[in-house]
Amino acid sequence: MKLVKNLMRDLKTAALVASVSIMSSNYVHADEEIKVGVLFSQTGGLSIVEKSLASATMMAIEEINEAGGVNGMIIKPILEDGASDPKTFNEKVSKLVIRDRVATVFGGYTSASRKAMLPVIERRKNLLFYPTFYEGFECSKNVVYTGSVPNQQLNNYIPYLVNTLGKKKFFIVGSNYVFPKEMAKVAKKLIEENGAEWVGDDYLELGHSEWGSMVRKIKDSGADIVLSNVVGDSIIAFYREFANQGISQADIPIASTVTSEIEVAALGGRFAAGSYTSFPYFQAIDTAENKAFIERYQAYTKDANAVTHHAMESAYSGVYLWAAAIEKSGDVTPEGIRDAVKGVSQETPSGLMTVSRDNLHTSMTPRIAQWQEDGQGLIVDEYDSPVLPLPYSAYGETAESLYCSESGLDSSKL
Structure with a gap:
């Protein structure tokens, strides 16, 4: 048998x-x-x-x-x-x-x-x-x-900006589509949890190149830091207008979730120097x-x-x-x-x-990296180990309570 x-x-x-x-x-x-x-x-x-x-x-x-x-x-x-x-x-x-x-x-x-x-x-x-x-x-x-996903860029970023840099008033700016708005949702929650506040949340269309009025709005808002979810060619126009209006990255730094080595190369290192980006990868990672x-x-x-x-x-x-x-x-x-x-x-x-x-x-x-004049980032903060991805962190998802699993999306949690 x-x-x-x-x-x-x-x-x-x-x-x-x-x-x-x-x-x-x-x-x-x-x-x-x-x-x-x-x-x-x-x-x-x-x-x-x-x-x-x-x-x-x-x-x-x-x-x-x-x-x-x-x-x-x-x-x-x-x-x-x-x-x-x-x-x-x-x-x-x-x-x-x-x-x-x-x-x-x-x-x-x-x-x-x-x-x-x-x-x-x-x-x-x-x-x-x-x-x-x-x-x-x-x-x-x-x-x-x-x-x-947002928790792998923002959960380390906002506490660093508030607690290490001492920034308390955020102006959130982005391109007008889904990514910047979802990133803003997560950021607002983290800003408030860390004892800071957001004093502006504004958007311009993708590819927008006239940033004069937006930068003036940032200057007048009392913000001491800008969280930027601006993407594409608009990054170049935004950073350059920031400098043109005499705003120093030392006083009101731009902290981006998008700006990478490729945009900094197109922008010019001197316009990005002193600003920040949060990503899992930078060219500056010092490993063999x-x-x-x-x-x-x-x-x-x-x-x-x-x-x-x-x-x-x-x-x-x-x-x-x-x-x-x-x-x-x-x-x-x-x-x-x-x-x-x-x-x-x-x-x-x-x-x-x-x-x-x-x-x-x-x-x-x-x-997290701070951009230097040579167009490269100086890594100023780094986790010791990888972080689990939580694609629904904007809606309360945690490692202990997953919304998306092998069985599919538990929409009842949304």
């Missing part, structure tokens, strides 16, 4: 393995290639940032292929241009998933582009690796989020692994002055998390990769990253 039970168990196991192999074969193509989509903006207003994300993704793929591939299989990237347009992202992700039959898509920078891709990814049960820091408030079983990463990236792009930044590093590290999931399970179906990536950890240029089993977001180490 025991022999029969063991035989039945072995037959079931063999059937399961065969089923996975048949499913996987749909995603393994000629010459043992795994097709993946790489979808970032190569043209349009966002290309200045997104080209670096595409380069970092392609570099990681090239490195893995040169090392022998994933379980002996070569990754074949299909590069598409989102053209800084959500509609184009929707069209291109449809092509990648339906016609090209890719196993995974690496892509997206803005929340608008992610939201445009999401219906296709979810309906077709495919998988998206999204690398950008974002506002949270999402619980998808088809997206692995390798950028930070990060220094080697910077050298490889500059060699790959053939640009000795190319800068690395958080979203770019998350794009690069996401490919390695993906590869580790396939190596762990041997399954190259989107659902198989998704299940295998849960709990996967990887040492990256930013430190240890681990994909949450519950919400497919990533644990990472919060840091």
Whole structure:
């Protein structure tokens, strides 16, 4: 009887393995290639940032292929241009998933582009690796989020600004869309919890370049610090107008949740010097692994002055998390990769990253940097270990009470 039970168990196991192999074969193509989509903006207003994300993704793929591939299989990237347009992202992700039959898509920078891709990814049960820091408030079983969420940028930031810098009156300013407003929700709660106050909360449209009246409003508000959720080209206009009106970063510093090395390079170090940003990754991280990463990236792009930044590093590290999931399970179906990536950890240029089993977001180490005139950040505060991602922290989510888990979103808690 025991022999029969063991035989039945072995037959079931063999059937399961065969089923996975048949499913996987749909995603393994000629010459043992795994097709993946790489979808970032190569043209349009966002290309200045997104080209670096595409380069970092392609570099990681090239490195893995040169090392022998994933379980002996070569990754074949299909590069598409989102053209800084959500509609184009929707069209291109449809092509990648339906016609090209890719196993995974690496892509997206803005929340608008992610939201445009999401219906296709979810309906077709495919998988998206999204690398950008974002506002949270999402619980998808088809997206692995390798950028930070608000609690990984603000829970360390606001206490530092209040308790270490002694700032008590915040003026919150942002671009007029979902990310800045969700970040403001979390920030206001933390500002009040730390015994400070916010004296302004104002927004201008994406791409807005006339910041004169807004900066005057900040000057007249009595604020002693600005929490900036301004994004894109507007960052350059905002910081320069700040200086043009004679506001010193020493007196009223800008503390940003967005400004990275790439924006500072475009802005000019002297305009950013003295301001702050909170991110899990900065080019200034002083480790052998990060220094080697910077050298490889500059060699790959053939640009000795190319800068690395958080979203770019998350794009690069996401490919390695993906590869580790396939190596762990041997399954190259989107659902198989998704299940295998849960709990996967990887040492990256930013430190240890681990994909949450519950919400497919990533644990990472919060840091704060003050920008210097050479365009690099000086890291002034750093956590000792990675922090769990809480995409619903704006709505009261804690590590002890998760809203997004493997079983889905518990909307009753919202």
